[in-house]
Amino acid sequence: MTEDEILAVLRLQKVPNIGDVTAKKLISHCGGPKAIFEDKLQNLLKIENIGQRTLRGLYDTIHKEEAEAEYDFLLKEKLDFSFFMDEDYPKYLKHCIDGPILLFKSGNIDLENRKIISVVGTRNITSYGTAFCETFIEEIAPLNPIIVSGFAYGVDITIQKAALAKGLQTIGCLAHGLNQIYPKAHKKHAAPIEKNGGFLTEFWSTSNPDRENFLKRNRIIAGISEATIVIESAEKGGSLVTADIANGYNREVFAVPGRATDKFSKGCNDLIKRQKAHLLTSAAELVYLLGWELEEKEKKTTVQKQLFVELDETEQSIYSYLQLNGKQLLDTVALECNLPIFKTSSTLFNMEMKGVVRPLPGKLFEAI
CATH class of the missing domain: 1.10.10.10 (Winged helix-like DNA-binding domain superfamily/Winged helix DNA-binding domain)
Structure with a gap:
């Protein structure tokens, strides 16, 4: 993309009432992001389901100035990004109608021809959840999948640390800009993750880890992978939102069962009971249900021993x-x-x- 096109995409992101779905409509209609701001308002109003209220503020110069400031930040920090029409944009996320039009990234992320699993769960992980994370990664490691999570307390950081220990690529999806790390306690894990994986976000450097950002971030976790696993969850929580989004994207969802009396198994048990998730007790079940096959006989032997x-x-x-x-x-x-x-x-x-x-x-x- 040219500098003008990038600036146009950034500018479009700042216009109130224009989300990713509407932005994609505008880009498709005009042939590119830059062309949107060169077109006349009366022409844009001809697009289905786009009215005067939606386009209010489209030509405000303040958004142009904000875009220029954020672009300067990207250049200064040497940060990479992917436009939703680029070849390096995550292929599964490309099929999500509300996928971000622009993703910022850091580290050494390589999604080409890779198996991708998203793992989410409670921030109050128990010893049962920790053991499952470690065993699951031990079992699935020979398939060399990418493990995606939210870099939060509990299940997120536990599964990502387990992935790192086995040399697997892991990606943290953030609810804020790449100029900060949240929670701060996880800063020590940032460098190892960027060395073998990295971070993705749709949020600018001006964004803070606000609650609504975490809920918005969940659709990236659900959309970027072939399957989402919920390891532990209470009756309510962001993990269940992510599972619901994954179901909406027609992706496979798995949940780890637990005792009926365990607070942080109730959400998983309910997903299974309502047939919103496959019951998952081992990596073998995920391999079977996703139809994953190993390409090399030697790897098959290794997986046989472990799974x-x-x-x-x-x-x-x-x-x-x-x-x-x-x-x-x-x-x-x-x-x-x-x-x-x-x-x-x-x-x-x-x-x-x-x-x-x-x-x-x-x-x-x-x-x-």
Whole structure:
């Protein structure tokens, strides 16, 4: 983008009553952000669902001055950004109608051809939630996914620290500008994250971590990934908002179940009960439901060791056979493994629940 185009996008962001959806309409109609400010108001008013009130303030020079000041900040701090029509704009977020028209970023973020998971949860994480975060990352690490979260207290920072410990790229989505770190207690984690991942935000350097910004930020967390996981949540909270947004984007949502009496499991249990989220007890279930496959046999062996443990003798016999021979009929598996049909059928069902095999049309089964 040229400097004039960038300034036009920034200027557009500051116009009251023009959000991301309307901004995209204007850009599409005019052919680019700069052209919006060169067009006549009467032409812009011809756009469907855009009226005089929406465009009030569009040509105010104060917004031009604000845009210039923010652009100077970006240049001074050598910060990068992505316009929603750029190739390097997050591909999943591109499909969200209300995705930010401009994302500011810092660090070493590489989203190309990568598996992306968003993880959210309570700020009051329990020992149960902490253990799940660490185990989940241990299990999923061989797939080398990007872990996205909100860099907040509790589940967010716990999952991001676990990702860093395993060398995974992790991204923090912020509710303020890149000129500050919030909460300040997490400042020590900023450099490691920027070294292997980074930070994303739609907010300017003039923005503070206000409550409404966190709620707005949640749509980026939900929209940037293939799936959102809620690890712990009370009956109400930002994590449930993020899950709801992810459902609205038609993304997969997972929730970690807990005891009915546990305060910070009630939100997750409710998501599962209302069929707003898949029940998640291990990384294997996420791998299975997302249909993720490993490209290298060596990696598959590594994941097998970490994800799929405690197979009994019969299960191991069936798994080894399917691994060696590929997709097979139920009857063939029973015959070759020297097992009765009823025993083979029940064993395969148990293995499916463990996430080590998947059923296919025509009574076929294959190892994952």
